[in-house]
Amino acid sequence: MKNLTRYLNSIGYAELCSAFFPGTPRLTTWQAARPLVYGSRLGNFYRLLLINEPVELVAFTAEERDLLVPLLDRNILQRDRQTVRSCGFSLFMVLGNWLLFETPTPNPTVYYGDDSFGLLTRLRPRAEGRTLDLCSGPGVQSIYCAAKAARVVSVEINPLSAAVAEINRQLNGLENWDILVGDLYAALPSNEPFDHIICNPPLLPFPDELPYPFVGHGGNDGWAVTWRVLEGLPRYLKPDGVAQIIGTTLSDGVEPVIMARLTAWAKANQMDCHLTILSQHPMAPGYEYFDGLAFSSAAMNISPLDEIKERLTQFLVDNHATALISNSLYIQHGTGKVTTLDLFDSTRAHAGLWYV
Ligand SMILES: C[S@@+](CC[C@H](N)C(=O)[O-])C[C@H]1O[C@@H](n2cnc3c(N)ncnc32)[C@H](O)[C@@H]1O
Structure with a gap:
């Protein structure tokens, strides 16, 4: 988990989450950022972990796929041959703390x-x-x-x-x-x-x-x-x-x-x-x-x-x-x-x- 959160910090995922007001968690508000980050490393994690969108496995590097293993093991994510998706959860940041909850x-x-x-x-x-x-x-x-x-x-x-x-x-x-x-x-x-x-x-x-x-x-x-x-x-x-x-x-x-x-x-x-x-x-x-x-x-x-x-x-x-x-x-x-x-x-x- 530590490697995952460290990596998410390094690609700006926590910064992106912190840009959304934590007092009104709204999927539609989060989704509005999609075109702005689409196609980037950050965009792939944002689609998978925040807005609950399936992402093609090839979009992730081998190292990134390894980082997802703890969430796959705990049934927060699931994968098939081509894609990885969230089982209905979003990973957000509230007052500097990580918070996983239901989208x-x-x-x-x-x-x-x-x-x-x-x-x-x-x-x-x-x-x-x-x-x-x-x-x-x-x-x-x-x-x-x-x-x-x-x-x-x-x-x-x-x-x-x-x-x-x-x-x-x-x-x-x-x-x-x-x-x-x-x-x-x-x-x-x-x-x-x-x-x-x-x-x-x-x-x-x-x-x-x-x-x-x-x-x-x-x-x-x-x-x-x-x-x-x-x-x-x-x-x-x-x-x-x-x-x-x-x-x-x-x-x-x-x-x-x-x-x-x-x-x-x-x-x-x-x-x-x-x-x-x-x-x-x-x-x-x-x-x-x-x-x-x-x-x-x-x-x-x-x-x-x-x-x-x-x-x-x-x-x-x-x-x-x-x-x-x-x-x-x-x-x-x-x-x-x-x-x-x-x-x-x-x-x-x-x-x-x-x-x-
Ligand atoms: C409004 S949510 C609050 C969750 C969290 N504390 C928060 O503020 O984000 C209410 C929570 O109370 C739990 N709950 C309901 N009745 C309960 C009980 N008798 N004992 C323990 N938890 C209960 C529900 O499952 C739910 O997770």
């Missing part, structure tokens, strides 16, 4: 997206501390924390995602990152608490009974997995530890639907929460987030788009929900108070979810 599609399983970056850029791992990354996927946040923390433990329920995380560990030469497969805290080998617990869970509010990509389905209030993460937090967070979780939920335009339950949890467990509301978007047909959620659900090919839109509309009416809000959540042991900072400003447009 962006409407229904990914090995996920990296704008929410990944939204959590990543907020992280405050403790120097020499231990970080626990729940719902770690291919591991972008774990990779970042491993540079500062003494040890990172990540837990991911999808074995394929965890296997890709292991390749990311090797690509970045990290020795202090343990990758576990399992369901949240149940995957941990002991009760030893952590200095820092982080989570980017499946976070979109969507009716429990409607299909939605697993990596994003956060249940009726968007916090189905988050509530389970909170349940274990008092026990697994050290007395002076901090937790950082991002999420989205529904609102009636005044108060997020999770507020009463979060307040009760904080009080019962003597945990202090800072909830920062980052954006608010209308949830009705014709609006970006309503249409986007319905489209992602329909992309699973279980129910037709019109039916999904109808059921989603009814679900929103039943729950008095008119808006989607996005939030970051910062938690420490304390006296049980919840502080809310609402950064939504109705007088100006909010683009995206994670920054004002």
Whole structure:
């Protein structure tokens, strides 16, 4: 792996990846560079490893073909007699770290997206501390924390995602990152608490009974997995530890639907929460987030788009929900108070979810 990453650096592959904004990984944006690099050494690797295009084997030198062997051995690439192609993965660079993940599609399983970056850029791992990354996927946040923390433990329920995380560990030469497969805290080998617990869970509010990509389905209030993460937090967070979780939920335009339950949890467990509301978007047909959620659900090919839109509309009416809000959540042991900072400003447009 080291020889591969060294070579990719030498031909400008990392520089090219770094030219794309890492907060909005989009295949179409990457593909736009195709004519500019086509036919070069860099262009061959860019087509194979970034935009997921088959490349004729003869385009690579014998030395270059040797460099691809570790990715062929790990089923990230496959070859036939004439060509070599990616098995659906892209190798990208995020904040100077290599990141292999599933080439962006409407229904990914090995996920990296704008929410990944939204959590990543907020992280405050403790120097020499231990970080626990729940719902770690291919591991972008774990990779970042491993540079500062003494040890990172990540837990991911999808074995394929965890296997890709292991390749990311090797690509970045990290020795202090343990990758576990399992369901949240149940995957941990002991009760030893952590200095820092982080989570980017499946976070979109969507009716429990409607299909939605697993990596994003956060249940009726968007916090189905988050509530389970909170349940274990008092026990697994050290007395002076901090937790950082991002999420989205529904609102009636005044108060997020999770507020009463979060307040009760904080009080019962003597945990202090800072909830920062980052954006608010209308949830009705014709609006970006309503249409986007319905489209992602329909992309699973279980129910037709019109039916999904109808059921989603009814679900929103039943729950008095008119808006989607996005939030970051910062938690420490304390006296049980919840502080809310609402950064939504109705007088100006909010683009995206994670920054004002
Ligand atoms: C939104 S993705 C986040 C992945 C990665 N942390 C990131 O931000 O790029 C959510 C991840 O949670 C995983 N997941 C869902 N339920 C889980 C559970 N109960 N335990 C562990 N991982 C889970 C999914 O497989 C998926 O990889």
